Amino acid sequence: MSLDLIIRIGTKLILPFILMFALYVQFHGDFGPGGGFQAGVITAGMVILVAITFGLEAAKRIAPQGLVERMVPIGVLIYAGTGVMGLLLGKNYLDYSVLAHESAHGRELGIFMIEVGVLITVSGTMTALFYAFVERGR
Amino acid sequence: MAIVRQRSLFGVVILAGIYSFLIASVLIVLDAVDVAMTEASVGAGVSTVVLLATLHLTKTSESAPMHGNLLPLFVVIVVATALVWGTLSLPPFGTPESVIQRHVVPRYLAKTITETNVPNVVTSVLADYRGYDTLGETTVIFTAGIGVMLLLRGWRRKSNNDDHAGASK
Numbered sequence: 001m002s003l004d005l006i007i008r009i010g011t012k013l014i015l016p017f018i019l020m021f022a023l024y025v026q027f028h029g030d031f032g033p034g035g036g037f038q039a040g041v042i043t044a045g046m047v048i049l050v051a052i053t054f055g056l057e058a059a060k061r062i063a064p065q066g067l068v069e070r071m072v073p074i075g076v077l078i079y080a081g082t083g084v085m086g087l088l089l090g091k092n093y094l095d096y097s098v099l100a101h102e103s104a105h106g107r108e109l110g111i112f113m114i115e116v117g118v119l120i121t122v123s124g125t126m127t128a129l130f131y132a133f134v135e136r137g138r
Numbered sequence: 139m140a141i142v143r144q145r146s147l148f149g150v151v152i153l154a155g156i157y158s159f160l161i162a163s164v165l166i167v168l169d170a171v172d173v174a175m176t177e178a179s180v181g182a183g184v185s186t187v188v189l190l191a192t193l194h195l196t197k198t199s200e201s202a203p204m205h206g207n208l209l210p211l212f213v214v215i216v217v218a219t220a221l222v223w224g225t226l227s228l229p230p231f232g233t234p235e236s237v238i239q240r241h242v243v244p245r246y247l248a249k250t251i252t253e254t255n256v257p258n259v260v261t262s263v264l265a266d267y268r269g270y271d272t273l274g275e276t277t278v279i280f281t282a283g284i285g286v287m288l289l290l291r292g293w294r295r296k297s298n299n300d301d302h303a304g305a306s307k
Contacts, residue, residue, distance in 0.1 A: 029261050030256045031258055032258060035260075035265070041179040042179055045187075072280055073284075076280045104253055110265075110269075111261060114272065114273075115261075117276065118276050121279055121280055128287055129283060129286055130184075132290040133188060134191055136195055
């Protein structure tokens with residue numbers, strides 16, 4: 001596929017910043033706007049941009065299809081597993097206050113964990129959907 | 139209005155993306171930054187891409203309607219009337235005295251830092267106080283993704299197998 005030089009170089013330049021912004025949205029979600037859902041969509045957007053510019057194969061080198069499809073259930077399992085942790089440590093399901101010595105710290109940690117779960121599921125789902133659509137068009 | 143008048147589906151998709159972006163700007167003006175971010179990334183970004191990918195699989199121009207316009211118009215008018223009638227009984231926009239602002243919101247706003255160490259109340263409500271709902275949302279995304287993947291990929295594999303079966307006979 002022969003493509004415009006400006007688009008290719010521009011994409012290469014902007015990719016790290018997109019990923020950086022996604023991580024910022026993810027880990028700064030406790031303090032500013034954002035969280036796992038938005039960060040997941042931005043991450044998937046980065047992969048989609050690679051696929052549009054450099055072709056599907058290049059995108060699959062960054063995010064292999066098998067990994068992406070496994071990410072979909074793994075995120076839900078992290079989320080539900082965090083809830084089960086609370087259950088095992090003697091509190092209610094999805095009560096994170098037992099995850100650390102102090103209640104507030106435990107809940108902070110729990111929020112962090114489930115945001116990671118949401119990130120993994122959302123980015124995996126969006127990327128897998130895009131792959132499924134594009135592959136079907138072939 | 140341009141979206142409704144447009145016959146080229148490509149134009150419709152692009153206009154819908156622009157519309158989502160404008161809505162995101164409106165949400166920023168309303169101080170709902172988290173929602174605005176979601177709207178901009180999902181509505182204007184990913185859904186536009188997925189719709190374009192769908193157009194790649196199907197035709198890009200809308201076929202002429204097979205039925206008359208009167209019944210859909212009637213349904214739309216009835217639903218719109220019902221919705222507008224429903225909004226009449228809502229409290230005025232942004233009043234601090236409305237029920238939703240007095241129930242648990244003050245407690246969340248006051249205690250989020252001491253209870254969860256998370257200053258962004260949206261995150262703490264979403265992930266902690268309303269953790270079940272967010273778990274449900276994540277499960278919905280999971281289910282939707284699995285469903286679409288099964289539909290799109292399973293179908294192709296089956297048709298490939300049929301081709302092979304037909305070729306071998």
